[in-house]
Structures are given as structure tokens and as C-alpha cells.
Amino acid sequence: MLGPDRTFVDCATQLGFVDLVIAADWLTHLRVTTVEQLVSYADARHLDGVKRARRALSFARKGAESPKETLIRLMLVFARLPEPECNKRIFDPNGRFLARGDLIYFGWKVLVEYDGWQHERNAKQRQRDRERREQLEAKGWRVIVITSEDLKRKKEIPWRVYDALRDHGYEGAPPHTNAMWSKWFC
DSSP: OOOHHHHHHHHTTTSOHHHHHHHHHHHHHTTSSOHHHHHHHHHTOOOTTHHHHHHHHTTOOTTOOOHHHHHHHHHHHHTTOOOOEEEEEEEOTTSOEEEEEEEEEGGGTEEEEEOOHHHHHOHHHHHHHHHHHHHHHHTTOEEEEEOTTGGGGTTHHHHHHHHHHHHTTOOSOOOOOOHHHHHHHO
């Protein structure tokens, strides 16, 4: 029986790069392995796919909790925006807990959230989300919500995040969605 580490390396012969990173993040979220275990396994092997696996693992992150979060994080990183932190707790200046967010830019107080179908179809969830966003915005945070509909226009997502970052003091270059970015995400 193959373990998750060998299976991941085998998947590197079949999956595209973005899907491979998503798989690594998902395996670690499910707690069947860790990023460190995957890296250790890949570093010690000479199997088909191991080079692609190693490269993908350099983009795997502890704390990623959904395939869509990983997809959006990679869209931002490969558009040359700063990398957000995954699923961290947000506190106000007095140390009071405000929220736990999907993709967080602490330095600019920008939060990127993926809202899947459960956020749209569940009235209680929608209410909690709205109240949480209002609380964050009252403390100076900008909340960018990405939905499945937004994923139909992927090139707009890095620009939405860039605009929010820039409005909060980011001085870096605008997103760059070159041919490779389009190949991976469009």
C-alpha cells in the first residue's frame, strides 16, 4: 500500500503544477501528512515526478484549508503580489479577537476570503459573515470576498487585491498576469 507521500510524488507525473500544490495543501489539511514529511520524502527519492513534486512543495503552505484558498493564494503569488498568510487569527490593537481569515495581509490590513456555496445558501452563515466583515471594516480592515462566480474572471482577482493593498499603503508593482499565469489559471 502506498502512503500519502509516495502518492503525492506519483501525482506529480499526472497533475498540473497548480493542482499539485493544491493536492499538497489538501493532504496536509487532512492531516494525513505534513509539508515537512512531503519535502523529506521527495528530497530522499529518485522517482519519476520527484523534481516537479519538490518544486510544487516549495509553494505548499501549512494552514491552507481549502483547494480554492490555495488556488487564490497561488493566483496572487504568481501575479507577483506579496504572499498572504493562511488562516490566521486577527486581533484588534487591544488584543481582542476579531476574526480568523483565509488569506491575510497583516501589514496592510487586507483580508481575502473565499466564500463557497455554504456562504451563499445558508442564511445563518451569511448573517455571521456580514457581521464579521462589518466588525473588521470598523477596525480598518478591507475585506475582499471571492466567490465561485469571481473565479470565472480570474484575471480580475489579483487586481482587486492589488487595489485594496495599494489603498492601504502597498507600494509594490501592480499584478503581472503573463502567459504562464494565464496557462495555469485561465
